[in-house]
Amino acid sequence: MVTKQDADLSRADSLAREIFSDVANKWAFxxxxxxxxxxxxxxxLRDAVEGISHKMLTQNLRMLERNGLxxxxxxxxxxxxxxxxxxxxxxxLRATVDAMCxxxxxxxxxxxxxxxxxxx
Amino acid sequence: MVTKQDADLSRADSLAREIFSDVANKWAFxxxxxxxxxxxxxxxLRDAVEGISHKMLTQNLRMLERNGLxxxxxxxxxxxxxxxxxxxxxxxLRATVDAMCxxxxxxxxxxxxxxxxxxx
DNA sequence: CTGTATCCGCTCTGATACTG
DNA sequence: CAGTATCAGAGCGGATACAG
Numbered sequence: 001m002v003t004k005q006d007a008d009l010s011r012a013d014s015l016a017r018e019i020f021s022d023v024a025n026k027w028a029f030x031x032x033x034x035x036x037x038x039x040x041x042x043x044x045l046r047d048a049v050e051g052i053s054h055k056m057l058t059q060n061l062r063m064l065e066r067n068g069l070x071x072x073x074x075x076x077x078x079x080x081x082x083x084x085x086x087x088x089x090x091x092x093l094r095a096t097v098d099a100m101c102x103x104x105x106x107x108x109x110x111x112x113x114x115x116x117x118x119x120x
Numbered sequence: 121m122v123t124k125q126d127a128d129l130s131r132a133d134s135l136a137r138e139i140f141s142d143v144a145n146k147w148a149f150x151x152x153x154x155x156x157x158x159x160x161x162x163x164x165l166r167d168a169v170e171g172i173s174h175k176m177l178t179q180n181l182r183m184l185e186r187n188g189l190x191x192x193x194x195x196x197x198x199x200x201x202x203x204x205x206x207x208x209x210x211x212x213l214r215a216t217v218d219a220m221c222x223x224x225x226x227x228x229x230x231x232x233x234x235x236x237x238x239x240x
Numbered sequence: 241c242t243g244t245a246t247c248c249g250c251t252c253t254g255a256t257a258c259t260g
Numbered sequence: 261c262a263g264t265a266t267c268a269g270a271g272c273g274g275a276t277a278c279a280g
Contacts, residue, residue: 053273
């Protein structure tokens with residue numbers, strides 16, 4: 001028998017997985033790390049996130065905005081000025097991304113060694 | 121002037137970013153979560169990680185092995201039996217992925233709400 | 241300055257078939 | 261059972277051009 005709770009759980013699971021798929025990508029992580037607790041303009045982000053293209057930045061910012069992870073604030077001036085800031089959920093994700101960065105630093109040596117070992 | 125330390129730092133950074141790119145992908149995360157502290161066979165993993173194809177599983181397992189995050193143990197029987205386990209660095213990464221899963225659960229509601237708001 | 245749209249090459253992905 | 265190879269389609273990502 002499938003209870004209502006089961007249904008809710010599997011719905012939550014599939015939603016979680018979908019969010020996961022959205023967010024578990026290199027550019028999203030780098031944008032979140034770069035933003036930190038600052039507020040940055042589109043062009044500042046483009047310059048700060050090394051190697052990102054105009055298109056990927058727009059695309060990922062829309063995705064993050066759609067999921068409520070960044071807030072987009074438009075100043076109706078000319079030329080336009082648009083600023084991006086992490087929301088509270090965004091800051092929460094940032095904490096986990098920070099942890100992952102720490103992990104990379106911590107195990108850099110092991111990973112390099114493993115790679116050399118793997119060439120064989 | 122570019123010191124030796126600067127060079128080392130930027131080398132470490134680019135390596136870290138490379139690792140990041142390898143690992144920051146949906147399938148890798150799901151595999152790591154699924155493995156947890158268990159030891160699983162190839163076919164068990166394929167069944168446990170919902171939706172993953174034979175090919176993606178192989179590809180990601182190789183990548184994880186190359187970076188020393190999973191250990192691959194071959195039992196020379198017939199039919200062959202190959203088991204995968206997270207290494208210590210792998211467990212470290214798992215901790216951060218766990219945190220990310222917790223984050224998804226915690227903010228599921230906010231994210232759903234944000235999405236509804238975004239349709240406008 | 242910011243954002244959308246288009247084109248195009250290239251990689252990623254899944255399905256299938258084959259080997260040990 | 262585990263792994264590799266191949267093929268074809270989808271989607272990513274970069275460059276460019278143009279609009280508000």
